Amino acid sequence: MAQLPGSDPSPRLLEFEEQTEVGGLYLQALMRRQLRLSLTLALTFVAFLGVQPLLSTFWPPWTAIKLAGIPLPWLVLGVGSYPLLIWLGSLYVSRAEEVDEEFTDLLR
Amino acid sequence: MSPSSAAVFGLLAMAALSLAAGLFARRFAHTTSDFMVAARAVSPRINAAAISGEYLSAASFLGIAGLVMQYGYDVLWYPVGYAAGYLLLLLFIAGPLRRFGAYTIPDFAEGRFDSPRFRRLAVGLVLVIGFFYALPQVEAAGITVETASGLPYWVGVVVVSGVVIANVTAGGMRGITLVQSLQFAVKVFAISLPAFLLLLHFGGPATPFGSAGLARLPQKTTYQVTAGELWQLPAATELRVSQPTTVTWQRGGLVRAPGAVSAEVAAPPSRPQARIRGRRLAISGRALLPKGTVIWQGAAAVTLAAGTAAPYASSTPVSTNTAWMGPFGPLAGGSGHSLLFTYSLIMAILLGTIGLPHILVRFYTNPDARASRRTALVVLVMLGAFYIWPPVYGALGRALDPSLYGSNLTDSVVLVLPSLLGGWLGQLLLAVVSAGAFAAFTSTLSGLLVSLAGALGHDVYGRWLRPEAGPVARRRAFQLAALLSGVVAAGLGLMVGQFNISVLVGWAFAIAASSFFPLLVLGIWWPRLTTAGAALGVALGGSLATLAIVTTMVATVAPSLELFLARESALAVLLSQPAIVTVPVAFLAMVGVSWLRPGPPAGVAAKMVQLHAPELLGLRRDYIPE
Numbered sequence: 252m253a254q255l256p257g258s259d260p261s262p263r264l265l266e267f268e269e270q271t272e273v274g275g276l277y278l279q280a281l282m283r284r285q286l287r288l289s290l291t292l293a294l295t296f297v298a299f300l301g302v303q304p305l306l307s308t309f310w311p312p313w314t315a316i317k318l319a320g321i322p323l324p325w326l327v328l329g330v331g332s333y334p335l336l337i338w339l340g341s342l343y344v345s346r347a348e349e350v351d352e353e354f355t356d357l358l359r
Numbered sequence: 360m361s362p363s364s365a366a367v368f369g370l371l372a373m374a375a376l377s378l379a380a381g382l383f384a385r386r387f388a389h390t391t392s393d394f395m396v397a398a399r400a401v402s403p404r405i406n407a408a409a410i411s412g413e414y415l416s417a418a419s420f421l422g423i424a425g426l427v428m429q430y431g432y433d434v435l436w437y438p439v440g441y442a443a444g445y446l447l448l449l450l451f452i453a454g455p456l457r458r459f460g461a462y463t464i465p466d467f468a469e470g471r472f473d474s475p476r477f478r479r480l481a482v483g484l485v486l487v488i489g490f491f492y493a494l495p496q497v498e499a500a501g502i503t504v505e506t507a508s509g510l511p512y513w514v515g516v517v518v519v520s521g522v523v524i525a526n527v528t529a530g531g532m533r534g535i536t537l538v539q540s541l542q543f544a545v546k547v548f549a550i551s552l553p554a555f556l557l558l559l560h561f562g563g564p565a566t567p568f569g570s571a572g573l574a575r576l577p578q579k580t581t582y583q584v585t586a587g588e589l590w591q592l593p594a595a596t597e598l599r600v601s602q603p604t605t606v607t608w609q610r611g612g613l614v615r616a617p618g619a620v621s622a623e624v625a626a627p628p629s630r631p632q633a634r635i636r637g638r639r640l641a642i643s644g645r646a647l648l649p650k651g652t653v654i655w656q657g658a659a660a661v662t663l664a665a666g667t668a669a670p671y672a673s674s675t676p677v678s679t680n681t682a683w684m685g686p687f688g689p690l691a692g693g694s695g696h697s698l699l700f701t702y703s704l705i706m707a708i709l710l711g712t713i714g715l716p717h718i719l720v721r722f723y724t725n726p727d728a729r730a731s732r733r734t735a736l737v738v739l740v741m742l743g744a745f746y747i748w749p750p751v752y753g754a755l756g757r758a759l760d761p762s763l764y765g766s767n768l769t770d771s772v773v774l775v776l777p778s779l780l781g782g783w784l785g786q787l788l789l790a791v792v793s794a795g796a797f798a799a800f801t802s803t804l805s806g807l808l809v810s811l812a813g814a815l816g817h818d819v820y821g822r823w824l825r826p827e828a829g830p831v832a833r834r835r836a837f838q839l840a841a842l843l844s845g846v847v848a849a850g851l852g853l854m855v856g857q858f859n860i861s862v863l864v865g866w867a868f869a870i871a872a873s874s875f876f877p878l879l880v881l882g883i884w885w886p887r888l889t890t891a892g893a894a895l896g897v898a899l900g901g902s903l904a905t906l907a908i909v910t911t912m913v914a915t916v917a918p919s920l921e922l923f924l925a926r927e928s929a930l931a932v933l934l935s936q937p938a939i940v941t942v943p944v945a946f947l948a949m950v951g952v953s954w955l956r957p958g959p960p961a962g963v964a965a966k967m968v969q970l971h972a973p974e975l976l977g978l979r980r981d982y983i984p985e
Contacts, residue, residue, distance in 0.1 A: 264976065270964035278964070282971050286884055289450040296446060300439070304701045307686035314685050320568055322684055325432060329750050332439045333743030336446050340739045343450055344732050351729075351973035358976060 264358045281354050288346050292339045299335060303328060365786040366507035366774070369793030373545065374522050377538050377801055381526035384537040403730050407737035409536045410721045412543030412798070413806035414441070414738070415745055416492075417499035418864065420546060420799035423746075425770035426690075427753025428763065429675045431683035433690035434753070436705055438746035444712025445742060449735035452713060455883045455970040457722050457731035463810070464716050464875055465818045471882045472890040473960045478818065480894065484874055484901060485716040485814045490848065491867040492715070493807045496800040497852030503796050506771050507789075513853055520849035523801050527808045527841045531834075532724060535805040542798035543741065549795025550748040553777040553788045557755055560780055567758035571681045573668040574761040581662045582670075582765055584655045590765060593677040594668040596648050601660035603643035606653040669761035675769065683757065695928045700936060707872050707938035713879065714871030717803075717810035727974045752776055804848070808841050815840035866908045873900030873941035881949050886967050887959050892952035900945025907937035 266274035306313050307324065316323040419441065426434040461467040464485060469478040497516050504515025526535050573593050640648075671677050676689040683689070687697035691704070712718065725731040756763060756772035759779055763769045774796065777788035816837035821828060828836070874897045881888045911934045914920045924931040933940055953959075
């Protein structure tokens with residue numbers, strides 16, 4: 252649990268809150284981890300989107316593929332995007348909470 | 360579309376339901392905090408439904424389906440981009456911004472950079488983006504009521520604005536949160552059920568993808584044409600007119616400026632009529648018109664047999680099924696720079712979402728960053744459940760009712776298709792989609808009013824004009840600001856009438872992507888960002904995007920500029936979709952200035968702690984006290 256009122260805060264937490272040199276390093280480490288997580292997931296989806304116009308340009312046969320009568324590009328973009336978005340989102344929420352919790356444990 | 364009592368019933372029922380829910384929720388709204396951030400006591404699921412309700416505007420409910428029907432595959436970037444914008448919001452903004460405890464983007468600008476001048480710049484941008492986003496909602500309300508019920512345009516504008524103003528002034532954020540979550544449920548139901556039944560009844564999703572040729576009328580169709588109306592005939596067309604009339608005819612199609620589509624809804628080309636230098640033909644009874652473009656010189660009822668290639672009104676490019684269903688069709692391919700256009704479009708939609716002020720305000724209604732992230736995740740699920748449906752209407756519309764191309768009603772395809780099921784079921788579904796459309800523009804307009812009233816009441820009044828004002832005066836100011844913004848939006852909506860203002864929505868997205876997006880991302884994640892760098896980046900990105908889009912707008916009334924852009928097609932693409940240039944420029948300006956003249960604002964370390972320290976440590980405080 253969080254810092255209980257009345258109890259003495261740990262020295263690491265004080266360093267962090269006061270942003271001493273060491274405290275600054277703690278924060279930097281936390282931000283790096285969170286940012287790396289966010290960038291990895293964001294780039295995954297951007298790559299998924301970005302590769303589709305390239306496919307259409309440099310490998311046109313893919314636009315002719317049909318699944319149950321529906322062109323594959325429609326299914327991939329118009330339907331497949333959403334499960335991927337939701338999956339990446341839920342991965343993020345659980346990982347980000349883990350990072351926050353580990354960090355809290357470290358400072359306490 | 361003919362006036363229908365079912366549609367009127369659906370609209371009225373939704374108006375009554377919204378008002379009743381607003382009145383009910385009003386009982387819980389007392390304090391300033393209730394009004395502005397719903398006292399931060401909203402559960403993630405209700406809050407997510409409210410955010411989704413607010414996010415799914417008229418453009419999402421009606422516009423996307425119409426655009427898919429017109430342009431095909433390329434339009435799929437819009438719904439996917441709108442949903443994916445939310446992923447980016449979740450990944451980079453949702454948690455830290457909630458922790459920071461600032462209520463509006465101007466709060467963030469001042470809180471992070473200690474600059475009241477920066478706040479004013481941000482307030483200005485919020486107001487500009489907010490009003491440009493509100494206008495199309497008001498306009499869509501008028502047009503939908505007009506086409507669905509036959510009532511005059513102003514009735515829709517007045518009824519929708521009235522309901523929204525009443526709910527926002529009476530209950531503020533607390534009040535509309537309940538209403539918007541209800542409206543979200545109505546919208547998802549209204550878009551998915553008819554689509555599902557249509558798919559069942561008309562033989563599955565493969566229907567519109569079956570043939571390679573032109574869109575052909577599935578049954579005998581009668582159009583009511585008026586003098587001056589333009590038709591593009593994609594093939595030789597046999598028709599019968601009710602009374603003798605004349606047409607001017609020319610070989611070939613229209614000259615079209617490349618990339619003439621804004622971020623949300625297609626803008627019709629300026630004055631195609633002026634370009635016709637064709638032959639005059641007198642028609643009576645039956646006639647066979649050759650392929651080309653015609654302008655009707657008099658009013659008539661024109662009947663085309665089943666199987667005839669559907670004629671197109673001036674605003675829609677003619678396309679074969681193959682071009683329509685493939686990538687780089689009439690939307691992206693028409694520009695001559697398909698890849699550039701596509702990437703810039705994706706960028707504007709994805710990044711613009713993050714900078715929309717009425718979306719960001721919502722995250723402060725969460726109790727903490729953890730709830731804020733979970734809310735954004737639920738929103739993603741909800742948006743996905745909604746956005747797979749609009750393209751279904753667009754695709755079915757091409758197969759089942761291509762007459763909408765000629766009557767220029769593709770934007771109402773969602774309202775037209777359900778009645779094809781016929782009988783009481785068709786009428787019932789028509790009532791349902793009408794209610795959904797009503798929910799779409801009222802909920803978005805409510806959110807915009809809260810954010811406009813927040814900017815005026817909280818930023819302009821509470822921080823600038825009367826910083827010493829007490830909570831009661833602040834609440835009054837919020838209510839008055841909501842009333843004023845609503846009246847102004849409705850008034851502008853009445854004035855613009857049928858003029859195509861969707862360009863303004865594109866403007867709003869482009870400005871948001873190139874100003875607030877870099878400000879938020881760098882402001883949150885890069886401690887060394889300086890005040891000067893941030894301000895210059897916001898000003899440069901915002902004004903470049905504005906300049907690009909104003910140039911595109913001017914080109915529609917200045918023929919010499921339009922011709923110049925028609926030759927310099929790459930430039931034209933960049934001007935109509937500026938994000939791919941303006942977003943990097945804003946980023947470079949921010950980073951460059953901060954590097955050249957280092958010196959981040961005092962206390963930036965404490966601010967970074969506030970943005971990123973997990974609540975579990977127990978260090979937080981908020982801008983708006985409970």
